Amino acid sequence: MYGARGADVGGMTLQEVRLCGLLLREHFGEVVEKVGKHLLRSGALNLRTIINETGLPLDLVKKCLCVLVQHGACVFSSGRKGPGSPTEYLTSCNRILRILRYPRYIYTAKTLYGDTGELIIEELLQRGHMTMSSTVKTVADRLTQNMEEGRSMEYSEVSSAFSNLVETHFLQRCPPQPGAGGKDKTTAAPTDNPATPAAPAKTTPQTAESFPDCYKVPHMTLSGRGKRQLSTEEGEDQRNAKKPRLDTATHGDEGIYWQVNYERFHLHFRDQAIISAVANKLDQTSSEIVRTMLRMSEVTTSPTAHCTKPLSSNEIFRSLPSSYNIARPILDQYLTLLVDDPMEFVGKAGESGGGMYVVNLHRALANLARATLESVVQERFGSRSARIFRLLLRKRHLEQKQVEDFAMIPAKEAKDMLYTLLSENLVQLQEIPKTPDYAPSRTFYLYTVNQLPTARMLLQNCHKTVANLIERRLFETKESKRLLEKSQRIEAILASLQASGAEPEQLQEVEEMITAPEKQQLDSLKLHINKLDSAENQVDETIFLLESYITGTASST
Amino acid sequence: MAGRGRGRRMMSFSVDAVGINRGDTLPPTIQQPTPAYPAMENKPLPLAAGEEAEYMLALKQEFRGAMRSLPCFIQPAAPHRDVERYSDKYHSSEPTDSLITWTPDWRSLPRELRVARLPRRDGVSVSRSVPSGQIRQVKEKEEILLKLESLEQKEQQGSSEEEEGEEKKKQEEEEAEGEEEYDEEEFGEETDYIMSYFDNGEEFGGDSDENMDEAVY
Numbered sequence: 001m002y003g004a005r006g007a008d009v010g011g012m013t014l015q016e017v018r019l020c021g022l023l024l025r026e027h028f029g030e031v032v033e034k035v036g037k038h039l040l041r042s043g044a045l046n047l048r049t050i051i052n053e054t055g056l057p058l059d060l061v062k063k064c065l066c067v068l069v070q071h072g073a074c075v076f077s078s079g080r081k082g083p084g085s086p087t088e089y090l091t092s093c094n095r096i097l098r099i100l101r102y103p104r105y106i107y108t109a110k111t112l113y114g115d116t117g118e119l120i121i122e123e124l125l126q127r128g129h130m131t132m133s134s135t136v137k138t139v140a141d142r143l144t145q146n147m148e149e150g151r152s153m154e155y156s157e158v159s160s161a162f163s164n165l166v167e168t169h170f171l172q173r174c175p176p177q178p179g180a181g182g183k184d185k186t187t188a189a190p191t192d193n194p195a196t197p198a199a200p201a202k203t204t205p206q207t208a209e210s211f212p213d214c215y216k217v218p219h220m221t222l223s224g225r226g227k228r229q230l231s232t233e234e235g236e237d238q239r240n241a242k243k244p245r246l247d248t249a250t251h252g253d254e255g256i257y258w259q260v261n262y263e264r265f266h267l268h269f270r271d272q273a274i275i276s277a278v279a280n281k282l283d284q285t286s287s288e289i290v291r292t293m294l295r296m297s298e299v300t301t302s303p304t305a306h307c308t309k310p311l312s313s314n315e316i317f318r319s320l321p322s323s324y325n326i327a328r329p330i331l332d333q334y335l336t337l338l339v340d341d342p343m344e345f346v347g348k349a350g351e352s353g354g355g356m357y358v359v360n361l362h363r364a365l366a367n368l369a370r371a372t373l374e375s376v377v378q379e380r381f382g383s384r385s386a387r388i389f390r391l392l393l394r395k396r397h398l399e400q401k402q403v404e405d406f407a408m409i410p411a412k413e414a415k416d417m418l419y420t421l422l423s424e425n426l427v428q429l430q431e432i433p434k435t436p437d438y439a440p441s442r443t444f445y446l447y448t449v450n451q452l453p454t455a456r457m458l459l460q461n462c463h464k465t466v467a468n469l470i471e472r473r474l475f476e477t478k479e480s481k482r483l484l485e486k487s488q489r490i491e492a493i494l495a496s497l498q499a500s501g502a503e504p505e506q507l508q509e510v511e512e513m514i515t516a517p518e519k520q521q522l523d524s525l526k527l528h529i530n531k532l533d534s535a536e537n538q539v540d541e542t543i544f545l546l547e548s549y550i551t552g553t554a555s556s557t
Numbered sequence: 558m559a560g561r562g563r564g565r566r567m568m569s570f571s572v573d574a575v576g577i578n579r580g581d582t583l584p585p586t587i588q589q590p591t592p593a594y595p596a597m598e599n600k601p602l603p604l605a606a607g608e609e610a611e612y613m614l615a616l617k618q619e620f621r622g623a624m625r626s627l628p629c630f631i632q633p634a635a636p637h638r639d640v641e642r643y644s645d646k647y648h649s650s651e652p653t654d655s656l657i658t659w660t661p662d663w664r665s666l667p668r669e670l671r672v673a674r675l676p677r678r679d680g681v682s683v684s685r686s687v688p689s690g691q692i693r694q695v696k697e698k699e700e701i702l703l704k705l706e707s708l709e710q711k712e713q714q715g716s717s718e719e720e721e722g723e724e725k726k727k728q729e730e731e732e733a734e735g736e737e738e739y740d741e742e743e744f745g746e747e748t749d750y751i752m753s754y755f756d757n758g759e760e761f762g763g764d765s766d767e768n769m770d771e772a773v774y
Contacts, residue, residue: 027624029631047669060631062670066661067629069670076667087667103616107609122616126623177665255664382599534604534614 012040012093015463020096022470027099028067031056035064039074039091046079046086065089071128072259076177098262100466100540105265109170116153116161119143121170121260129174129259132162133222133251140226153226163217169264172208172215174257208261218253267303270548274364277371278338278345285326286334290345292319293359304555306362312353343367362552369455369549372542376458377426384409385417389449392427397446418447426454452553459546466539473532480525487522490514 017040025033038054039045045053051061068074073095079085102125110118119139124130130138136158143153165171208214271294279287296319297308317331326334335357338346344363350356370393378386388407392398398406404414421427432444477484493510514522604610624630663671 026621028629029633031631031633032629059672062672063631065670066666066672067631069666070629070661087669102620103613106616106620107613122620126620126627128629174665255662257662257665379601380599530614531604533617534610537610537613537617538605 013460013463015460015467016093016097017041019463019467019470020093022467022474023096023099024073026470028064028071031060032064032067035061036068036073036091036096039068039089040093040096044077044080044088044090046088048086050089072174097463097543100536101262101265101544103537104269104540105260105262108265108268109165112170113161113164116143116158117165120158120162120165124171124258124260129257131251131256132159132218132253132258133220135258136162136222137226141228142226144226144228152228155222155224155226158226159220159222166215166217166258169215170261171258172261172264173211173213174259175208175211175214208259218256220251220253222251263303266544266548269544270361270365273368273545274345274359274361277343277364277368281343282337282341285324286338288321288324289316289331289334290338290359292316292321293346293357295319297359301361304552307347307358307360310349310356310358313355313357314353316357365545365549365552366451368545370451372545373451373454373458377421381417381420384413385421388414388417389421389426392447392449393451397430397448399444399446403447422447425457452550455546455550459543459550462539462543462546466536466543469532469536469539473529476525476528476532480521483518483521484525486518487514 017037020040021033021037024036028036034054034056035050038050042053047061047065050065051058054061056064065074065076068089068091069076074089074091076087076089079088105125106118106122109121113120116139119142120135123135123138123142136155140153140155140158143158144151147153162171271291275287275291275294278290293308293311293316296311296315300309313332313335316335317328320326320331332355335346335355339348339357344360344367347358347360347363348355349358374386374390374393377389384407388403388409391403391406395402395406400415400418403409403418404411407414409417418427422429426449428448428450430446430448431438432446433439434442434444490510490513494507497507497510
């Protein structure tokens with residue numbers, strides 16, 4: 001995930017840094033934004049340098065670093081100059097950009113493990129990392145809060161949901177950090193990677209999966225039920241629900257912290273994308289077959305694999321869900337259709353066992369990314385430009401004349417479209433000289449599209465888009481700040497009046513404190529903000545596809 | 558680039574190959590940056606609607622709101638106002654206790670980040686940091702204990718000073734009421750008069766009912 005340090009710092013685009021700054025600001029405040037952005041731009045820094053360069057007071061910087069480390073956005077390691085040099089802190093864009101995807105993680109947990117799973121993931125995302133016992137207690141309390149009077153949630157039920165999430169690897173233990181407090185800096189050496197004598201000592205942060213106990217549920221002594229908060233005041237109610245437990249009871253799992261395993265969610269999203277693409281392109285039954293194949297391969301396929309392990313047609317037949325009553329020869333026909341489809345979702349790997357089949361994960365992702373690029377061109381420039389774009393993707397290099405002929409578009413319009421695409425850098429010109437002197441009259445000029453760099457460029461556009469959406473939302477909120485505050489005050493007054501049992505006339509009087517045009521303004525503001533937020537969610541889906549494709553391709557080349 | 562124009566109408570690449578024929582009108586040259594919000598020929602598609610999208614929208618907004626009330630949301634230090642304003646009393650409505658209750662597990666953080674008590678959300682800090690370093694291994698503990706004690710005392714003074722600053726008016730009222738219970742010293746009222754000299758006349762006539770032997774003047 002981290003790669004060489006140089007690539008991390010150099011590889012962060014301006015738009016990524018800007019977007020990360022905004023996400024930090026919205027979720028952790030402006031001070032953390034300042035420290036985080038500085039770290040993103042400068043690479044690894046020690047505490048003293050951060051303080052000097054940001055101009056913030058020592059304690060604020062320390063607090064920010066604690067928050068960033070707590071949420072996994074920042075890692076620390078002993079300095080590059082060998083033991084004894086000050087600790088260095090390093091932030092990475094990737095982890096902060098995940099914040100955009102939090103709603104999707106929470107929603108997925110809900111679909112897989114119900115409300116309990118949803119709240120567990122939500123709590124862990126909010127807090128960064130927590131012990132199992134505190135998570136269980138907090139979630140049980142929250143669930144109890146929403147239950148009917150007199151009912152409460154058993155801790156054991158929440159614990160079992162937690163265990164399920166760990167078993168399926170959606171949750172993992174936080175890796176112990178080398179160089180952390182409580183250990184001498186010199187003893188951190190064994191966990192560092194040994195470096196060549198010439199190079200400075202580099203410490204690669206340990207990934208959670210490099211520890212064997214990563215998915216081991218600790219033995220906990222925890223029994224009881226969730227507690228309902230007595231609602232004295234409305235504000236206090238919410239505050240109490242958010243306050244972490246202050247009781248000092250220990251449950252045998254101190255020091256074992258859990259975090260959300262994003263990569264596992266990403267695998268799930270990838271599978272979902274493939275299944276729904278098959279459903280859209282072919283039909284429901286084909287998608288069920290692919291879903292079955294992916295389910296069978298969950299544990300046997302590594303996250304970076306090109307394709308699943310080969311599955312025989314017999315095995316697939318046996319594993320199909322019982323609601324799908326298709327005959328064996330029909331299954332074979334479906335599989336053949338899937339293999340023949342140009343999207344190449346499924347490939348044939350052999351003839352034994354009635355035919356060995358694999359799901360082509362990387363190929364499927366590449367095709368999904370390609371479809372995304374084509375769709376972008378189509379929506380921005382029209383379907384004929386999209387035709388040209390698709391043509392160039394498939395045929396690689398074409399001359400001006402060939403484009404006109406293959407795309408069946410008159411010359412003048414084809415020219416216009418090509419130049420527009422060229423100016424947007426979606427299409428590139430390549431020169432092939434006929435003679436060594438590169439004379440223009442004797443050179444081929446070929447139009448070409450390269451999928452990977454184009455995908456990178458679009459990804460950067462997506463980051464810029466989301467950053468613009470956030471800025472616009474902040475602007476709209478700021479513009480109507482006074483009105484929003486007024487409306488909040490009136491709501492608070494209404495709530496307290498209702499709680500103390502007021503007359504309908506009184507309530508109406510208070511409601512009328514907001515005039516009709518103001519109400520209109522508030523409604524329109526709410527609509528805008530919802531649209532902007534929704535758009536952010538939607539752009540993140542595209543970001544996910546493009547990112548998966550780019551990392552998948554980059555790791556295989 | 559090859560073919561840097563000899564004449565006025567030479568272009569740096571062969572016009573034929575790229576498809577511009579003689580007599581074709583070229584698009585006008587660009588004289589200024591493209592407009593910031595150009596008119597779009599193709600309008601974008603509407604946003605995805607549906608239950609899932611709405612639920613995720615609600616999740617997103619709730620998450621953002623929840624993060625604001627958590628201790629990890631750090632407000633910048635409140636700017637110093639030259640004059641205390643009436644509205645200040647009503648502006649700071651957020652609870653500050655949630656931060657104080659958050660202590661991270663210091664074992665998983667580097668030593669140098671250790672803060673004995675995390676500062677309040679408004680950035681006003683009354684914390685002290687434990688010095689790190691392998692140099693003072695021998696005398697470390699003793700020195701730290703001494704330092705801690707002295708800092709603790711300073712801190713208590715410091716925090717009490719702050720509280721006074723915020724609730725000055727309230728405290729003065731309380732002080733006025735409870736004056737008789739306080740030490741009758743000069744500090745009580747910041748006046749030049751020594752309280753013990755002042756006889757406020759309450760004891761006058763208190764004995765008269767019991768002792769009838771003495772004459773009343």
